[in-house]
Amino acid sequence: MLDLAELYQEVILDHNKSPRNFGPMTPPPTHQAEGYNPLCGDRFTVYVRLNDDVIEEIRFEGHGCAISKASASMMTEALQGMGREQAEAMFAEIHDMLTGKRKLDALDTDKLDKLVVLSGVCEFPVRVKCATLAWHAVHSAINTQGPVTTE
Amino acid sequence: MNAPASIPTTAAAKLPAIREQFPTLAQTVHGKPLVYLDNAATTQKPWCVINAIAAYYEHDNSNVHRGVHALSQRATAACEAVRDKVRAFVNAAEPAEILFTSGTTEAINLVASSYGANAVGSGDEIVISTLEHHSNIVPWQLLCERSGAILRVIPISDDGDLDLDAYRGLLNKRTRLVAVGHVCNALGTVNPIHEIIDLAHGNGTPVLVDGAQAIPHMPVDVQALDCDFYAFSGHKVYGPTGIGVLYGKRRLLDAMPPYQGGGDMISSVRFEGTTYNELPYKFEAGTPNIAGAVGLGTAVDFLQTHLPEFIPLEAALMEYAESALAAVDGVTIVGAPQQRVGALSFLIDNVHPHDIGTVVDLQGIAIRAGHHCAQPLMERLGLASTARVSFGIYNTTADIDRLTAAIPEVVRIFG
């Protein structure tokens, strides 16, 4: 049976209410990309300042549901200070967790740390795209510069 | 807000019997009895429609207009009987003015493509409105791209009503078509369609009405409206998906080139040239959705039987929903159109509609959360999305009560 408390964990609700690293970036980012979900109109821009292939600062702004906003907020905390490759590895890990491709016991939960609270999302297929939105954007930002959608 | 309207009691007393005719309603979702409030997206199907489709496949299945054999004659007769039923339903002058399409979307695309091909050129203008569904926007944008025509948009007030003064100002000698919705699927606004049509005709401009959200809720008489085209979908009136209707005045349809080429739409094919079939077949290329037409015919009967009692019942239900929702802490109703039918959008402070949708879904309540395929309207209202309830013939005040009872939980979680 699906459980709301599994989806909307306290940490998620807290990040939704007070998103971290939210708002524009000064000095301006070196990379940015937009994540857009045409299904519900959710839209985030993720800003990254890369210095020597290290994420020196990462912020986001835009609007979306609790899941997409919390996921974006927690993402900015997790990726801060990471190398580009590390960040890409994290993206792959998170993607597998959110889509239910790999269960928690097949994932590096130490590395995922707080992000494991998002694992309940895979039980709600229509919400998976919400949770992956900002991650697709950051992936796109540090690789290309174009806008991304989760469609 | 008004006090909740009194619900017409004799009509309400029949609701349990009506609900029993809809098998999908008799289920639990996430352990709770289903409350289905997403009828603007699609309605549930009564047994009579389900059975009619099954009976067609069981007894009469064959192709139409092609066989001399008994089954083909039966299938052809069934299709043509539905065409005439739909003609009577919308009071068209003749069955040839009723074209079967796959739905509202195809009906509008047919007009954009065929009417557009001859009648719309570079510098001409098409008028739509801010309240439109994407399916009454994008076909016109495509036509404008192809032809060099210009799209003009009737603005709305903050309440969600069309600005008729602005509309008057948009009509000019280059206006080739006005394409507007009868009822807005996101806000439930009932447009002053008579006046819109009269003004266009005063300018010599034909009017297409997107009736997808009107047909389920009110009688429509295309001759009284004097509209030139009227489009609707079967699945929003308790019929199956994949079948819809385009009504068009013969004079206009006759002058339009075919929409698609293929079987049935020709009278003779030679490599030197093909002559097209007469109306309505000119616009019905290929094997039609025969089972869909059969289901639609049954759905039209069903709707016509129940519509007279449903109309006052639904009006009371809408009033009940408006005041019940407005009375819940944190809830805001979107728009305040002069007349509203079918659909009601709302917001909850600090809660994204998607999250509302998920929380109430776990209570067994189906509502729509999103932009309702009306992104330009959402942008005009300064919103990304709304939560929407929309009513069908089987909804009760208890359904609304279930929703309003679920909202404090939403507020508690996210507030």
Ligand SMILES: Cc1ncc(COP(=O)(O)O)c(C=O)c1O
């Ligand atoms: C006002 C309006 N127009 C057109 C459509 C498109 O209908 P269909 O998807 O059945 O073609 C809808 C359906 O949501 C609608 O609400």
